[in-house]
Amino acid sequence: MSIERPYVILNAAVTADGKTDTIARQGAAISSPLDLARVDRLRAGSDAIMVGGRTLLGDDPRLIVKTEALRAERRARGLDENPIKVGVVTNANALRLDGRFMTFGPARRIVFTTDQTDQAQVERLREREIEVVVLGAQRVDLTAALHYLKQAGVQHLLVEGGGVLNAELLRKNLVDEIHLYIAPLIFGGVSAPTFVSGDGWLRDEALQLQLAAVERVDDGIVVHYVPQTV
Ligand SMILES: NC(=O)c1ccc[n+]([C@@H]2O[C@H](COP(=O)([O-])OP(=O)(O)OC[C@H]3O[C@@H](n4cnc5c(N)ncnc54)[C@H](OP(=O)(O)O)[C@@H]3O)[C@@H](O)[C@H]2O)c1
Known part of the structure; x- marks a missing residue:
């Protein structure tokens, strides 16, 4: 792992056909109850949680630790009760000031x-104590963003999608682990989002993963992979 960035875990809940949402793109529930508890522990063990622009603007996630006992544990360790919430968004004009990302906390x-x-x-967001960091003209420079987070004290970063952000992080070799909950469901649909989207890779260039662990969780499975860097 480079010392210039945090340790990065990508986590997602997918269907058996690799979808992270339905064609309706309304943030369909995929995780089972035990998987939600697993994700909460993963959040509690992270210094920051990152999501991509379409997830941020579309799903407006809370990105907080839901279990009081886990928040108390963080406080006992001298940490803020919730990790830092991080959004990566090309154009933040539609970011709602009264939305869940903005208001849930502390x-x-x-x-x-x-x-x-x-x-x-930018000024409206800063007035609400959001740190707005402008990194680029067309797309956010993710290497610079991770460097910024490391400088801000983030050692462990949890990335919770979506597929465009995941693809870009993988393409840039910025991922250390992948955790996937695979639910016993099929959503289908060409336009339904997948765990990794972007431009894709041809077979010869496909990213290689090492299987690190498999565990049954409710009626699904959780798979851990480690991306192999060439
Ligand atoms: N099941 C799960 O675990 C899970 C988790 C998260 C999300 N989701 C689902 O995934 C869907 C959204 O995912 P998505 O793939 O459409 O979008 P996304 O990854 O959430 O957001 C990607 C967007 O972020 C912006 N961005 C800016 N700089 C970027 C960079 N360097 N690299 C990548 N993105 C950058 C871009 O916005 P512009 O296009 O405006 O430039 C890009 O389109 C939703 O339906 C959500 O419910 C599911």
Whole structure:
């Protein structure tokens, strides 16, 4: 692992056909109760939780530790009760100031964005104590974003999708582990999002993963992979 970035875990809940949502793209529930508890522990063990722009604007996730006992454990360790919430969004003009990402907490919040976000919105967000970091013109520079997080004290970063952000992090070799809950469900649909999207790789260039662990969780399985860097 490079010392210039945090240790990065990608976590997602997918269907048996690899979908992370239905064609309706309304943040369909996929995790089982035990898997939700697993994710909460993963969150509690992280210094920051990152999501991509479409997840942030579409799902408006809370990104907090849900279990009081886990929050208390963090406080006992001298940590904030919730990890830092991080959004990566090309254009943050539509980020709702009264949304869940903004209001659930307490939590430090960082939004990485580009020049495409209006200065007036940047100021509105900063007035609400959001750290807005402009990193790029077309897309957020993820290497710079991870470097920023490391400088901010983030040792362990949990990335909770979506597929475009996951693809970009994998393409740049910025991922240390992948945790997938595979639910006994099929959503189908060409336009339904998958765990990794982006431009894709041809077979010869496919990313190689090492299988690290498999565990049964409720009626699904959790698989841990380690990406192999060439
Ligand atoms: N089941 C699960 O575990 C899970 C978890 C998370 C999300 N989801 C689902 O996934 C769907 C959203 O995922 P998604 O793949 O469409 O989008 P996403 O990965 O959440 O967001 C990607 C967007 O972030 C912006 N971005 C800016 N800089 C970027 C960079 N360097 N690399 C990558 N993205 C960058 C881009 O916005 P622009 O296109 O505007 O430039 C990009 O399209 C939703 O349906 C959500 O419910 C499921």
